[in-house]
Amino acid sequence: MIDVSRILAGDIRAGARLMREVDDRRPSALDALKALFPHTGKAYIVGITGNPGGGKSTVVDGLIAHYRAAGERVGVVAVDPTSPFSGGAILGDRIRMQRHATDDGVFIRSLATRGHLGGLSRSTFDVVAVLDAMGYDRVLIETVGVGQDEVDVMKAAHTSVVVTVPGLGDDIQAIKAGILEIADVLAVNKADREGADRTERDLLHMLDLRADGDRKDVEIIRTIANRGLGKGSGIAELAEAVERHRERTWTGEGGVRRARARAQAQIAELVRALLADRADRALASRGGLDGLAGAVVERRQDPWSLAESVVASL
Amino acid sequence: MIDVSRILAGDIRAGARLMREVDDRRPSALDALKALFPHTGKAYIVGITGNPGGGKSTVVDGLIAHYRAAGERVGVVAVDPTSPFSGGAILGDRIRMQRHATDDGVFIRSLATRGHLGGLSRSTFDVVAVLDAMGYDRVLIETVGVGQDEVDVMKAAHTSVVVTVPGLGDDIQAIKAGILEIADVLAVNKADREGADRTERDLLHMLDLRADGDRKDVEIIRTIANRGLGKGSGIAELAEAVERHRERTWTGEGGVRRARARAQAQIAELVRALLADRADRALASRGGLDGLAGAVVERRQDPWSLAESVVASL
Numbered sequence: 211m212i213d214v215s216r217i218l219a220g221d222i223r224a225g226a227r228l229m230r231e232v233d234d235r236r237p238s239a240l241d242a243l244k245a246l247f248p249h250t251g252k253a254y255i256v257g258i259t260g261n262p263g264g265g266k267s268t269v270v271d272g273l274i275a276h277y278r279a280a281g282e283r284v285g286v287v288a289v290d291p292t293s294p295f296s297g298g299a300i301l302g303d304r305i306r307m308q309r310h311a312t313d314d315g316v317f318i319r320s321l322a323t324r325g326h327l328g329g330l331s332r333s334t335f336d337v338v339a340v341l342d343a344m345g346y347d348r349v350l351i352e353t354v355g356v357g358q359d360e361v362d363v364m365k366a367a368h369t370s371v372v373v374t375v376p377g378l379g380d381d382i383q384a385i386k387a388g389i390l391e392i393a394d395v396l397a398v399n400k401a402d403r404e405g406a407d408r409t410e411r412d413l414l415h416m417l418d419l420r421a422d423g424d425r426k427d428v429e430i431i432r433t434i435a436n437r438g439l440g441k442g443s444g445i446a447e448l449a450e451a452v453e454r455h456r457e458r459t460w461t462g463e464g465g466v467r468r469a470r471a472r473a474q475a476q477i478a479e480l481v482r483a484l485l486a487d488r489a490d491r492a493l494a495s496r497g498g499l500d501g502l503a504g505a506v507v508e509r510r511q512d513p514w515s516l517a518e519s520v521v522a523s524l
Numbered sequence: 525m526i527d528v529s530r531i532l533a534g535d536i537r538a539g540a541r542l543m544r545e546v547d548d549r550r551p552s553a554l555d556a557l558k559a560l561f562p563h564t565g566k567a568y569i570v571g572i573t574g575n576p577g578g579g580k581s582t583v584v585d586g587l588i589a590h591y592r593a594a595g596e597r598v599g600v601v602a603v604d605p606t607s608p609f610s611g612g613a614i615l616g617d618r619i620r621m622q623r624h625a626t627d628d629g630v631f632i633r634s635l636a637t638r639g640h641l642g643g644l645s646r647s648t649f650d651v652v653a654v655l656d657a658m659g660y661d662r663v664l665i666e667t668v669g670v671g672q673d674e675v676d677v678m679k680a681a682h683t684s685v686v687v688t689v690p691g692l693g694d695d696i697q698a699i700k701a702g703i704l705e706i707a708d709v710l711a712v713n714k715a716d717r718e719g720a721d722r723t724e725r726d727l728l729h730m731l732d733l734r735a736d737g738d739r740k741d742v743e744i745i746r747t748i749a750n751r752g753l754g755k756g757s758g759i760a761e762l763a764e765a766v767e768r769h770r771e772r773t774w775t776g777e778g779g780v781r782r783a784r785a786r787a788q789a790q791i792a793e794l795v796r797a798l799l800a801d802r803a804d805r806a807l808a809s810r811g812g813l814d815g816l817a818g819a820v821v822e823r824r825q826d827p828w829s830l831a832e833s834v835v836a837s838l
Contacts, residue, residue, distance in 0.1 A: 480831030517794030
């Protein structure tokens, strides 16, 4: 049984235990999250994503140092794309964050996809809620990539920062088509590299094409995050841009609208995740997927009829 | 009503219409797919993916030309990462494929994510089945990226080719952690660039770390795909490596095992997709997500209890 009061007191061990139970999809985790709910809603959640190689981890590292210097307690959810076979995660980049490991005011939690569609976004919402309840003022969600996974994970954030670098060339198309449209703030990292002007121009052009017409509100900040530990240039400016976005977006009527959209995303993720659990149970009761797959391979039954009968049996 | 016999006769218009109905999740599409099932299982399906900027489209273009020269009919499913707002897709790279547009033996179909988790993989399976039933000997699935989406989409392929390029540096980590482990054949494209040797060495090293121990079976082929239309170097070698993988993997007992794994993936995707449709209906019957989200924002109810009650009401 999870001791909710210990989590509310910020107890690291109790918090870590609940996060493991969240990962393992234990029913007890659900009960604890419900009990914590009235105590959440205080943390400000900043998502950071972008192409691999863009130096997101150094940006996150710089932001941690920045918020710590301002006296805030910082929780970090590091979302790892995972191999479907080994369950391995990209950890190399994260090692530099370890300098915060001895700081009581910083809690870093890695989160790997469990192979469940939609599971990653749900887990992110859940872990963010735990960090929020534990009293972290600021929660950073770091994720790698520009695909639908990242778009879904970023739904848990109040402000989404998309980090890019000069020299990606046509690859910037991929940012455009994917995650650019959820960006609230853009960071051009490694801005001392050749091509930073062109990258900024390209981003401005893409923002003009944004369907939601929010282009004017998206600030582009240049950063050089790897200038020695915590000495990154542009980090304070990036944090200020995040605060401006917060004030613009999360106050007044617009804030209520955004909060409803965020809650919608969370409920939808949870419903899908609970249904996926049900589907797993339904498949298990039918002798598992392997038996059904045999019928398809031997062409005795088609996969569409089989799937319908599994769902009908729920 | 879809005329199944016209699809089996290879009628382009009937095929395209069914694919649209698949996209729109029409019940009639499901009926047509069931009716087509006994006529499928003939096409050989090759997936091609990798980082943006790796020149996948030129590789696909080269393979189309190669298979056409061998007298095969070729269907292409071009999977587009899509903006959550505008529904826009990456089309720039695809324009070069248009030279095949006037060739009756080539059918190119773009597929964009519909915002549904898991929907992309399900749609890929469905569209591949239609192309198979239409009599295309070879179906190519092209997708951009190295995330979970791409891993899921590649489940529909018999042979998965992962295209990479020299000079990605540490970004190769992202390939490693993500999609490398599903690679059956690796292509180092733009192999005339500096660093091709190092890239190949890195890939060999990563293959050694592969959990499934299949390292020795994964061939690495160097290509320079953009040497003029259809004149790409290494394309024939790549096609030969695909054939070797096919013979090694899809014959005998191992072939049955692989076929069962593929059918399992398809059934699981379909079950999830049908459940997601149910979830949408359940949410609609509760007045939609917005009403539920209001209760969360006003902190009258927690999202976990709400999601449970939605699922319980199914």
